[in-house]
Amino acid sequence: MSEKYCESCGFPLKEKKDFGGKDSDSKYCVWCCDPEGNLLSYKEVLTIWKNYLVKTTGMSEEKAIDTAKDGMSKMPAWINKKN
Ligand SMILES: [Zn+2]
Numbered sequence: 001m002s003e004k005y006c007e008s009c010g011f012p013l014k015e016k017k018d019f020g021g022k023d024s025d026s027k028y029c030v031w032c033c034d035p036e037g038n039l040l041s042y043k044e045v046l047t048i049w050k051n052y053l054v055k056t057t058g059m060s061e062e063k064a065i066d067t068a069k070d071g072m073s074k075m076p077a078w079i080n081k082k083n
Helices: 042-057 061-072
Strands: none
Touching: 042 061
């Protein structure tokens, strides 16, 4: 089985519980989806990503937003997002 990653945030999708909506056909992880498995908005994912960075690295909110935006700009789900 090939490695799968969330197309919104790059989170590795290994077990069924990691997939959005617990659907192993989903292209997105559970963090980037609502409970029904629909992808959240750009702003919602950005906030999740930013909070994650602040929590895990201790970087400032401002730096975390820039880092998250940069990271998201490389993801298939957001690559065409003009911001
Ligand atoms: Zn994700």
